[in-house]
Amino acid sequence: MKRFDIYRLFLVLFLMLTSVCIQAQETNLMIRAKAKDAKFIGSSIGGAHILVKDDLTGEVLAEGITTGSTGNTDKIMKQNWKRNSTLSDNETAGFNAKLDIEQPTFVTVEAYAPINKKQATVLSSTQLWVIPGKHITGDGLVLEIPGFVVDIISPQTHERIASSNDIELLANVVMMCGCPVTEGGIWDANQYEVTAIVTSEEGIAKEIEMVQKDKPSTFSAEMKLEKGLYEILIYAYDPETGNTGLDKTNIIIN
Template sequence: MKGFDFYRFFFVLILCSISIQGFAQETNIMIRAKAKDAKFIGSSIGGAKILVKDAVTGAILDEGMTIGSTGDTEKIMKKDWKRSESLSDEKTAGFLAKIDIEKPTFVTVEALGPYNKKQSSVLSSTQLWVIPGKDITGDGIVLEIPGFVVDILSPQTHERIKGSEEIDLTANVVMMCGCPVTENGIWDASQYEVKAIITSNDGSSTEVELEPAEKPSTFHAETSLEKGLYEILIYAYDPETGNTGVDKTNIIIN
């Protein structure tokens, strides 16, 4: 009889413990990163890094990368959007976060992208309440990533150039999803201002405008410089959307 009382007491303790702790439920949240004035950031440019955190404690509840395609160009860029209409499909880039929570939890969702382009990566975030067992799917949480990816192709970092030579200034400029910039294209190269700011070691600077080249997403100019050390900053700017992007390098003129 005493043994029976012990087991019954032990069983009651377990039930009390369960009722106090509650039951954690796996809750799914689809998270996507979308380039401003462009498409979704996916596998073709390395994806966006996603973090889901408890907004109070800062604990990471889940993390991963957006994978998949940039999405349907016709739907995203050419058609008028209607309320509740999904911009994504089953192939569109995203990260499906799975978090175990016992009660409604206030979370912070962060997207850093495009993750593989460190000089261009932008952090976007939002906060929301997540309810246990209440999934957020479809387009899910869409975080906008503004800007351009700018890569200086020429001159090379720390390149030594003779003062008598013309300096080739060439930059690659794409949308944050990797979408190409072309003349008269969806992302029109002639719409964007692309310039080099060349600063000498004494602090004086000059600007050189780069023009669209024949190759998509490529901008080019030539200039000459006196002997010295120089920093070259090339930026892209869209006056309509406010998108911007920058890359820098340093050269030596002999």
């Protein structure tokens, strides 16, 4: 056999072996969404919608919903964390993205949460290199989700109310993980500002402070309005953390 043929034979063998070595490997990337100043976003509030994309091509490599519990309250909210502390356990909500990659891949990870509360859903994202066969587990990649979930309970959308009647304002306010807001609780209602802004069709607005008292997470106030069309916006604000959230509705006073 000629020397050139032997060289070509070794080259072919080398390429075959190399192709075997760079076959796609399943690589696990655990992704969790954690509410700012609260716990993990899981099944109890519908979870976070996770997308993992190849940053170069935009291809979606994995997609799913975080499922599981909100986590251990004492560990997350009451204990001092040290470096490399693990906040999650086997029951804590997350999404394990299984990526089939042949080479180190720079990915964009997006979390939309809480996915079932459209007026409250926010996007949190980050980027990282994922190396074939090098799993990222445990707490994994944790994306912080700021805000509050605010739901206006009363008045109802497009409700017609007599001008002679008192109007009851009710709003449900919870953390982005669904954790309750109560007076004197871990998430202390006294720390938060919950305010209704009522705007007439002429653009005249007034603010009404709301308080939590009878039912966990439920803030209330009463008011009277003259005949007309009104927009009601209720917001929650935490001056300590900067968390915010709001909901809107419209009513008719006749």
